[in-house]
Structure formats: structure tokens, C-alpha cells
Amino acid sequence: MDLPYRFPDPLDEARRLARDFGRLSSSDRFAEVAALMAFGWKTVASSPRRDAIVQRMWEQEAESQRIQRELFRRHAR
Numbered sequence: 001m002d003l004p005y006r007f008p009d010p011l012d013e014a015r016r017l018a019r020d021f022g023r024l025s026s027s028d029r030f031a032e033v034a035a036l037m038a039f040g041w042k043t044v045a046s047s048p049r050r051d052a053i054v055q056r057m058w059e060q061e062a063e064s065q066r067i068q069r070e071l072f073r074r075h076a077r
Contacts, residue, residue, distance in 0.1 A: 021029065044053050 024032065044050055047053060
């Protein structure tokens with residue numbers, strides 16, 4: 001049975017988006033990333049769970065710093 005809708009292959013779509021992004025100038029790529037980050041922060045700010053999200057972000061940052069300190073302790077010379 002043929003369905004009336006055809007969805008694009010997710011891998012083909014990802015390849016196309018990556019190719020298009022790669023063709024942008026470095027300043028345009030930076031602007032795209034900055035816009036995505038701003039959208040994320042707006043989403044967090046408007047969330048009813050904002051405090052929990054921000055707390056989790058601080059916890060993740062602390063864990064990242066702990067891991068980096070451990071890596072430097074083990075491997076830095």
C-alpha cells in the first residue's frame with residue numbers, strides 16, 4: 001500500500017543541512033550558533049521549570065570542571 005505522504009530520509013536531510021551550514025562564512029556560522037543559543041535561553045527563561053533547568057545546568061558545569069581538573073591532574077606535565 002502506498003501512503004500519500006513521503007517523508008524525507010533523516011540522514012539525507014542531516015547531510016543537506018550540514019552541507020548548507022558548511023557553505024556559510026565563519027561569521028554567518030557564528031551568527032547561526034548564537035541565534036540557536038539565544039533561542040535556547042529564551043526557552044529556558046519561559047519554562048515553568050526554569051529554576052530546575054538552571055540548577056541542572058550549574059550541576060553539569062561543575063561536573064565538567066571536575067572532569068577537566070582530573071584530566072589535567074592525570075595527564076598534564
